[in-house]
Amino acid sequence: xxxxxxxxxxxxxxxxxxxxxxxxxxxxxxxxxxxxxxxxxxxxxxxxxxxxxxxxxxxxxxxxxxxxxxxxxxxxxxxxxxxxxxxxxxxxxxxxxxxxxxxxxxxxxxxxxxxxxxxxxxxxxxxxxxxxxxxxxxxxxxxxxxxxxxxxxxxxxxxxxxxxxxxxxxxxxxxxxxxxxxxxxxxxxxxxxxxxxxxxxxxxxxxxxxx
Amino acid sequence: xxxxxxxxxxxxxxxxxxxxxxxxxxxxxxxxxxxxxxxxxxxxxxxxxxxxxxxxxxxxxxxxxxxxxxxxxxxxxxxxxxxxxxxxxxxxxxxxxxxxxxxxxxxxxxxxxxxxxxxxxxxxxxxxxxxxxxxxxxxxxxxxxxxxxxxxxxxxxxxxxxxxxxxxxxxxxxxxxxxxxxxxxxxxxxxxxxxxxxxxxxxxxxxxxxxxxxxxxxxxxxxxxxxxxxxxxxxxxxxxxxxxxxxxxxxxxxxxxxxxxxxxxxxxxxxxxxxxxxxxxxxxxxxxxxxxxxxxxxxxxxxxxxxxxxxxxxxxxxxxxxxxxxxxxxxxxxxxxxxxxxxxxxxxxxxxxxxxxxxxxxxxxx
Numbered sequence: 038x039x040x041x042x043x044x045x046x047x048x049x050x051x052x053x054x055x056x057x058x059x060x061x062x063x064x065x066x067x068x069x070x071x072x073x074x075x076x077x078x079x080x081x082x083x084x085x086x087x088x089x090x091x092x093x094x095x096x097x098x099x100x101x102x103x104x105x106x107x108x109x110x111x112x113x114x115x116x117x118x119x120x121x122x123x124x125x126x127x128x129x130x131x132x133x134x135x136x137x138x139x140x141x142x143x144x145x146x147x148x149x150x151x152x153x154x155x156x157x158x159x160x161x162x163x164x165x166x167x168x169x170x171x172x173x174x175x176x177x178x179x180x181x182x183x184x185x186x187x188x189x190x191x192x193x194x195x196x197x198x199x200x201x202x203x204x205x206x207x208x209x210x211x212x213x214x215x216x217x218x219x220x221x222x223x224x225x226x227x228x229x230x231x232x233x234x235x236x237x238x239x240x241x242x243x244x245x246x247x248x
Numbered sequence: 249x250x251x252x253x254x255x256x257x258x259x260x261x262x263x264x265x266x267x268x269x270x271x272x273x274x275x276x277x278x279x280x281x282x283x284x285x286x287x288x289x290x291x292x293x294x295x296x297x298x299x300x301x302x303x304x305x306x307x308x309x310x311x312x313x314x315x316x317x318x319x320x321x322x323x324x325x326x327x328x329x330x331x332x333x334x335x336x337x338x339x340x341x342x343x344x345x346x347x348x349x350x351x352x353x354x355x356x357x358x359x360x361x362x363x364x365x366x367x368x369x370x371x372x373x374x375x376x377x378x379x380x381x382x383x384x385x386x387x388x389x390x391x392x393x394x395x396x397x398x399x400x401x402x403x404x405x406x407x408x409x410x411x412x413x414x415x416x417x418x419x420x421x422x423x424x425x426x427x428x429x430x431x432x433x434x435x436x437x438x439x440x441x442x443x444x445x446x447x448x449x450x451x452x453x454x455x456x457x458x459x460x461x462x463x464x465x466x467x468x469x470x471x472x473x474x475x476x477x478x479x480x481x482x483x484x485x486x487x488x489x490x491x492x493x494x495x496x497x498x499x500x501x502x503x504x505x506x507x508x509x510x511x512x513x514x515x516x517x518x519x520x521x522x523x524x525x526x527x528x529x530x531x532x533x534x535x536x537x538x539x540x541x542x543x544x545x546x547x548x549x550x551x552x553x554x555x556x557x558x559x560x561x562x563x564x565x566x567x568x569x570x571x572x573x574x575x576x577x578x579x580x581x582x583x584x585x586x587x588x589x590x591x592x593x594x595x596x597x598x599x600x601x602x603x604x605x606x607x608x609x610x611x612x613x614x
Contacts, residue, residue, distance in 0.1 A: 154423075
């Protein structure tokens, strides 16, 4: 922690607040603070109002749990999307990442974490109840489990499949793992390669295999 | 790949010392406390970055000195210079003048197998020590299994935590299923490895012409269909104990001599021979999987062996295609037919094909 001796109190307060942000140390915070001080007051006020509005106007979608400005997110409100296919992810940021691929036309369900008793996260901390309600109320054909490929992510996927496999008409699938697109084999670690080999798929002509 | 020369400066009891080596068997003879093991320790430090004696860095430096230096001249496709410089605080290793930062591939590039009665308690040690050895060998032969094992341990810790906080049985079942899924892969691979080791051991015993029968056995309670049920049944006792009782993390590796525990019936000499046979089998396996024969280092390798067994051992080591460094306080007769280079600490005795020549290469220990 830097000492802010000689720094006026309002600036020191700002620096302290900024240095609490991820990836920003005390020195970067001081640079940002001085930069803000050098800007036009109107520009800084715009930033301040954006910050103040963030929590007032932003929230999570009541249906899927993703970021939303109103009660429902844009994805859940979009009737062109296939609401019969639900992709289950751990965090809202995963939705943004999957949306970047522009290939998925279904909807999402955000768990807001993954099962991990060591971190005090059990089933009651995650949004399994909301998912159960969605499956009960809507006609869902497929549940895609897109939790991370870690032990905890695997366990979460396992739990979902165990809990919802008996729901009639719902197919449960898991995202594939293996060699990344455009990746050279020489840079892939041994475990990923071993897994990619053991979970290889039948050649379909174009090199892709659809479930 | 082999070591051509070892130079030591201010290392342990050596002020200045060197040991020129040949590709086959190299024997270092010297009285107790003369610093024989220090040569093997120097090679170990150069490869692993720490001592096998678990001692702190200050103890490695010669009395009243500030720094020590180890220089190893290897020959692979060309000469390789591996240097260790250390003081009382830390150790810096360089290969061809470049600082070594990544250890993972380095251990595969410079494979060594080390055995010492003082430090690596293989037969006398606990089942835990032997399991660690087997796990380390498994991960060296099949590196992807290390990741599986780490995942298995994570699932096991999650289960223990879930048990402690009385999570619902469905939740416990999730972690138990994860443990079984990964644990079965590990158990099967371990059994396959044990089978391979036992095959190699049978070959070794034939080579050593030793009329003894022994094999490694893993006590696994977890390969049956019932493993998941066993975990379910053990929930209360596991919670009470605070640990999971069965699984690949708790396998017991025992060495059976005519079907019984080797420690209870085999003589010290037989135990020593078995230990060396296991090390040779380990070398053969690492050669099979890693495609390079390790440097075999046997500290006090002739301990408890009579002259017949010594001769058998020399015969076998003479056939080993890699390099062998062996230390001993005394040796009876090497045999003229064997190509073994021996050195004596204090004054060097070089015996090649039985022809003895003397040179003062190594300084008497301080």
